[in-house]
Amino acid sequence: MSRFVMFLLTAKRRWVQALSFLVMNSFVLQSLKAIPCLGMNCYACPGAIFACPIGTLQHFAIIRQVPFYTLGVLSLTGILVGRLACGWLCPFGWLQELVYGLRRRFRLPSWPVSERFGWLRYAFLVVLVGIVPLWTLEPWFSKLCPVGTVEAGIPLILTNAELRAQAGWLFVLKVAILLGFLVWMAGTKRPFCRFVCPLGAIWSPFNRLSTLRLAVDEASCRQCNTCYSVCPVGITVHEDPDSTRCIRCMECVKACPEAAIRLLGE
Amino acid sequence: MATRETPTGASTTADPKTRLLANRVLFVIALVAIVLGVALGQTFITWLNATLL
Numbered sequence: 001m002s003r004f005v006m007f008l009l010t011a012k013r014r015w016v017q018a019l020s021f022l023v024m025n026s027f028v029l030q031s032l033k034a035i036p037c038l039g040m041n042c043y044a045c046p047g048a049i050f051a052c053p054i055g056t057l058q059h060f061a062i063i064r065q066v067p068f069y070t071l072g073v074l075s076l077t078g079i080l081v082g083r084l085a086c087g088w089l090c091p092f093g094w095l096q097e098l099v100y101g102l103r104r105r106f107r108l109p110s111w112p113v114s115e116r117f118g119w120l121r122y123a124f125l126v127v128l129v130g131i132v133p134l135w136t137l138e139p140w141f142s143k144l145c146p147v148g149t150v151e152a153g154i155p156l157i158l159t160n161a162e163l164r165a166q167a168g169w170l171f172v173l174k175v176a177i178l179l180g181f182l183v184w185m186a187g188t189k190r191p192f193c194r195f196v197c198p199l200g201a202i203w204s205p206f207n208r209l210s211t212l213r214l215a216v217d218e219a220s221c222r223q224c225n226t227c228y229s230v231c232p233v234g235i236t237v238h239e240d241p242d243s244t245r246c247i248r249c250m251e252c253v254k255a256c257p258e259a260a261i262r263l264l265g266e
Numbered sequence: 267m268a269t270r271e272t273p274t275g276a277s278t279t280a281d282p283k284t285r286l287l288a289n290r291v292l293f294v295i296a297l298v299a300i301v302l303g304v305a306l307g308q309t310f311i312t313w314l315n316a317t318l319l
Contacts, residue, residue: 034309060308069303075296079289209288 005212005265008250013087017094024050024091025151036073039090040192040199042145044152054198057129058139074199078206082213086193086200087232087247092147093193096185097232103186111187112234117195118245125198141198143170146178154178189234194245204244212248212265214241220260227252227261237261 024037025047033043037050053070060067077085086093103110128141142148153174157164184191193200207213216238227237230251235243237252241261253261303309 065308067303067308068299068306069308072296072299072301072303075292075299079292079296206292209285209292211289 002265005263008084008088008248008263009253013249013251014094016088017091017097020089021091021094024048024089036070038077038085040092040145040147040197041090042148042151044148044156046152046155048151052142053202054129054145055139055142057198058133058141061130061133062137062139064134074202075206078203078210080211082207082210082248083200083203083246084212084248086197086203087249090193090199091151092197093190093247095150096190096192099182099185100187100189100232108186111184113188113191113195115194115234115245120195121197121201121204124196125201129198144174144177146174146181146192149174149178190232190247193247194233200247207244207246208242212263214246214248214253215262215264216241217260217262220258222258222260224257226255226257230255 020039021041024039024041025045026049027047028049032049033051035050036053036056037043037048040054041048041050041052043050043052043055053074056070057067060070102108124141128144132138132140153171157167157171181192214237218238221238223238225236225238228234231237232249232251233245233247235245235252237243237246238260250263253263
């Protein structure tokens with residue numbers, strides 16, 4: 001575990017995110033679609049090599065079976081590293097950080113959103129991934145998912161004339177949702193991860209119990225809030241190092257001027 | 267589970283022993299779920315998302 005911790009503290013996260021996107025959509029080893037993807041990466045993307053865990057959960061809700069395998073893989077990941085995959089592997093998380101980065105370049109205003117609405121991601125998980133597919137026998141989260149629109153819906157429509165002819169109101173709605181998120185992520189830190197993502201909602205509670213976790217040395221911490229300013233999801237880390245929003249990106253550990261935030265892997 | 271209130275009102279796990287025990291128990295449950303899922307043939311996902319458009 002100590003080597004892994006060292007890697008997290010020294011690796012360039014942006015390069016890992018880019019590599020993760022390329023590997024997840026590399027169009028090789030298609031047999032890996034039996035494995036749930038550790039991040040929001042659309043299963044229907046022509047190059048995708050893993051299964052979308054949220055699509056899989058909806059599938060099992062529709063066929064009325066308990067998804068032991070998918071829940072087991074997601075739980076095991078959460079127990080070991082919490083939401084680390086959100087910060088290092090998720091392609092949609094990477095996209096949100098890239099778009100938010102444009103805000104500084106173009107000096108756009110930021111739109112902070114209260115964390116009081118963080119419960120919404122649990123509601124999306126229960127309602128759109130669980131109850132609605134169970135009731136309607138349709139995977140409605142996948143139908144509206146902006147990740148699916150950007151990685152699969154739009155590329156398929158652009159490259160396939162038959163599909164283009166079939167595109168209707170649902171496709172227009174999907175594109176509108178995607179555009180809404182693109183505008184939102186330009187002014188708010190990772191809004192999809194904080195308020196919508198059902199995969200993040202599954203992993204969130206594990207942050208309190210995971211093997212890999214953050215700890216703050218209260219004697220060293222001057223509460224300068226450097227951790228808050230560098231955090232891609234807007235956590236004041238010295239107040240709540242085990243936050244369910246933490247994506248284990250290690251930006252706070254690297255930026256803390258007092259080295260008061262430590263990464264533990266017990 | 268023992269918790270304490272942070273300045274933001276969020277609760278965190280305070281007792282390291284409880285935390286470690288919960289970590290170990292959930293680890294075993296997750297492994298059992300994976301084995302059970304594999305035994306039930308759940309790794310062979312036949313669903314194709316044909317409803318994206």
